[in-house]
Amino acid sequence: MPDAPALPIGTLRLPARVHVGYGARAQLPGIVARHGRRVLAVVDPFLVGTPVLAEVVDQLTAAGLDVRVHADITPELPVDTLTAAAEVAREHGADVVLAIGGGSALDAAKVVALLSRYDGPLSRYYGENLVPGPVLPIVAVPTTAGTGSEVTPVAVVSDPERELKVGVSSPFLVPVAAVVDPELTLGAPASVTAFSGIDALVHAVESYTARPLATDWSAPQPVFTGRNVLTEPIALQAAGHLGPWLPVAVREPGNRRARHEVALGALLGGIAFGSTGTHLCHALQYPIGALTKTPHGLGTGLVLPYVLDLLRQDAEVAGRIAALGAALEGIAPEDASAERTLDRVVAINAEIGVPADLAAIGLDRDQLPHVADLALRSARLLAIAPVDPTRDLLLDLLERAHAGTLTDRSAT
Numbered sequence: 001m002p003d004a005p006a007l008p009i010g011t012l013r014l015p016a017r018v019h020v021g022y023g024a025r026a027q028l029p030g031i032v033a034r035h036g037r038r039v040l041a042v043v044d045p046f047l048v049g050t051p052v053l054a055e056v057v058d059q060l061t062a063a064g065l066d067v068r069v070h071a072d073i074t075p076e077l078p079v080d081t082l083t084a085a086a087e088v089a090r091e092h093g094a095d096v097v098l099a100i101g102g103g104s105a106l107d108a109a110k111v112v113a114l115l116s117r118y119d120g121p122l123s124r125y126y127g128e129n130l131v132p133g134p135v136l137p138i139v140a141v142p143t144t145a146g147t148g149s150e151v152t153p154v155a156v157v158s159d160p161e162r163e164l165k166v167g168v169s170s171p172f173l174v175p176v177a178a179v180v181d182p183e184l185t186l187g188a189p190a191s192v193t194a195f196s197g198i199d200a201l202v203h204a205v206e207s208y209t210a211r212p213l214a215t216d217w218s219a220p221q222p223v224f225t226g227r228n229v230l231t232e233p234i235a236l237q238a239a240g241h242l243g244p245w246l247p248v249a250v251r252e253p254g255n256r257r258a259r260h261e262v263a264l265g266a267l268l269g270g271i272a273f274g275s276t277g278t279h280l281c282h283a284l285q286y287p288i289g290a291l292t293k294t295p296h297g298l299g300t301g302l303v304l305p306y307v308l309d310l311l312r313q314d315a316e317v318a319g320r321i322a323a324l325g326a327a328l329e330g331i332a333p334e335d336a337s338a339e340r341t342l343d344r345v346v347a348i349n350a351e352i353g354v355p356a357d358l359a360a361i362g363l364d365r366d367q368l369p370h371v372a373d374l375a376l377r378s379a380r381l382l383a384i385a386p387v388d389p390t391r392d393l394l395l396d397l398l399e400r401a402h403a404g405t406l407t408d409r410s411a412t
């Protein structure tokens with residue numbers, strides 16, 4: 001008898017509770033109280049002095065919780081600031097961490113929850129699966145729609161001893177609850193909406209095109225497993241919410257429907273990539289972001305068309321890119337193609353203000369070999385890229401991204 005085709009397998013890691021919708025933050029007192037009484041609220045600085053923060057703190061206090069607010073979040077999350085924040089949590093005797101803010105604040109809260117329970121330095125936990133056990137429970141409330149950090153097992157920080165930002169990845173960092181209330185994103189400026197939103201689309205694309213890793217169920221599982229049967233439909237759904245609505249949210253910041261759709265798309269993108277991982281755009285963004293000091297999503301979004309352009313040369317991956325495009329535009333599969341998806345992504349970037357090439361963000365052409373070398377260090381990410389990312393291949397991609405040239409779509 002011929003071998004049966006391999007049947008699909010799946011992995012999904014999630015908070016025990018995920019809420020999304022306008023007003024969802026009203027659930028917070030009940031959720032937080034289920035996990036502890038002494039709360040360290042790790043809060044994005046933009047929230048200090050706002051009615052939203054006062055409302056949340058008042059409601060938690062009225063529920064009998066002892067809340068200490070820590071809003072000293074430094075951009076890029078230097079490690080020493082996080083160590084200091086963990087000291088605050090220990091002093092307060094925190095037994096639960098409430099994170100409210102953009103991806104930076106949420107990642108800061110993950111590190112605080114880790115260092116409140118386990119001794120530093122944080123560098124002991126860089127990499128995958130090195131967190132020894134459960135951290136303080138984290139309840140995560142995003143105020144940007146993009147990173148998906150509210151549902152993912154990773155925190156990204158900067159360490160002055162390292163050239164690139166570095167990640168701590170562990171299922172123990174998945175928050176116990178994610179509360180996504182689009183109302184909190186209504187005031188986000190256009191650039192924050194655009195760059196965090198395009199990062200969410202990159203999560204959907206990279207999750208859906210990731211190479212599936214071989215699974216040995218008798219061994220401990222890697223944090224990021226590559227594409228699988230549970231993440232595929234979620235990644236497509238994420239693209240379906242983001243495609244039509246991200247440009248609207250950037251253009252019309254007060255459009256409640258658009259903010260809801262983008263928040264939902266970002267959440268779904270986070271759920272998908274939180275299990276699969278991401279690949280080429282993220283591996284390239286780490287050095288590009290470090291050298292140009294540009295926001296994370298600007299970098300991942302900028303390189304996305306060039307990565308799609310490369311990946312569509314592979315027939316199997318081209319089919320996946322076409323499926324993403326069908327979801328993105330809400331069109332029938334027979335009308336979709338990888339080329340059309342690429343055109344749509346280029347148009348979305350232009351509509352929302354993502355620069356078209358690396359020269360535009362101040363990267364010199366002679367820096368490209370260094371970028372390629374640094375990107376190659378992200379072995380975990382590159383392992384799930386759907387093509388073998390050689391140095392020459394990355395350099396060629398970077399040259400195109402620098403010059404702003406895509407290959408001729410009519411030629412394929």
Ligand code: NAD
Pocket residue numbers: 044045046076101102103104105107143144145146147148149152153154155156184185186187188189192195196199296297
């Ligand atoms: P961010 O958290 O860095 O916030 C950007 C700016 O927007 C900050 O000044 C912040 O104060 C402000 N801001 C946030 N919400 C606002 C709102 N509603 N109104 C007004 N201002 C607001 O940006 P981000 O894109 O959310 O997060 C980027 C960070 O997340 C990067 O450090 C990146 O490495 C990390 N990241 C983490 C994950 C993960 O899974 N852990 C995934 C992707 C990215």
